[in-house]
Amino acid sequence: MFTTAWTASPQSPSIGFTPNWSQEGFWRQSLRQVVRLSAGGDRVRIRLSNAYGTSPLRIAGATLARPAAGVGAAGAALRSEPVRLAFGGAASVEIPARGEIVGDAAELAVAAGESVTVTLHLDAVTGPATFHAQAFTTSYRGAGDLLAETGGAGFDEATESWYFLSGVDVSAGRTDGVALFGDSITDGFGSTPGANRRWSDALAARTGRPVLNAGIGGNLLLNDSAWYGEKGVHRLERDVLGMAGVDTLVVLLGLNDIGFSEGAAEPTYRPAPLVEVRELIAGHRELIRQARGRGLRVVGATLLPFGGSDHWGERAAKVSHEFNEWVRRSGEYDVVVDLHGALGGAGEVDALCPAYDFGDHLHPNDLGYEVMADVVGSVL
Structure with a gap:
């Protein structure tokens, strides 16, 4: 097996x-x-x-x-x-x-x-x-x-x-694999190249369980992109559900759907629709439906703080706050992990703690990824 x-x-x-x-x-x-x-x-x-x-x-x-x-x-x-x-x-x-x-x-x-x-x-x-x-x-x-x-x-x-x-x-015969589904934060942007310091690496070391990284830098939950892959609601089947031995899915996705409309007029971001929180919630419900249909336990993560980044703006702040509150309070995920709270700076709830910031106020560094792995590992 x-x-x-x-x-x-x-x-x-x-x-x-x-x-x-x-x-x-x-x-x-x-x-x-x-x-x-x-x-x-x-x-x-x-x-x-x-x-x-x-x-x-x-x-x-x-x-x-x-x-x-x-x-x-x-x-x-x-x-x-x-x-x-x-x-x-x-x-x-x-x-x-x-x-x-x-x-x-x-x-x-x-x-x-x-x-x-x-x-x-x-x-x-x-x-x-x-x-x-x-x-x-x-x-x-x-x-x-x-x-x-x-x-x-x-x-x-x-x-x-x-x-x-x-x-x-591998011929491990294990059925306790954990799949991480997300964007560049899951992919490992900001970690030290060549050092295997992504949060998927840290989570595997912490838990001893097989951990699969299904992140794509720039990926969106609701829309396809030339650079950033097929939308999350379409690619989950291929990138996670078709893999062997997975029993848990961790979802951290939606920040680009919110933030691309705030950024400069990069051609890869366009068109960048103004996404409403109800649309994000509908997308997450679709991921939950697909995963539960295969018998997976589904863990939902709040979006990390991104104040001061090129994804931040008044509208992005509003939608991200509303979305994170839905993750925390709706009860629709089997388990919730509050990564927003865990990586936020003291007294500045919308910004990454400087000790965890890669430098762009959007992606964690190696230490930040270790904190993410600790938080998620504690509920697995």
């Missing part, structure tokens, strides 16, 4: 927040990606997504290994011999446009908190690539077939995004 131990929610190819390879795609190259698992087991299998591909995606080969510590090209080095992966017994596979596959299980004993490296050989033109924009972890590519490359020297390019890889499952 398998348990999902890591996820990254797929996004359509875009310029994104930092330079990436999603729009150009890959051809006659190998792609090496490092992910940290929140559960262990004796066997491992991977999930690959071509959700936004308009043509079939050919995977010429894939391997799994343990990464060696290092930076730059050395970060692509391995400390174990790569294990060849198979798909329906074959070394290669073609994933249909808009499709997803789960590979065969490979023998590799891994522990919770351990990282693994997945290498894909992409010998045919992929076209624009389904990816996850903000990994806060380095991925590598190089020319040719580098599946067996252990030293990492052939991987001469790097980026901070994940491509095609949407999940890793």
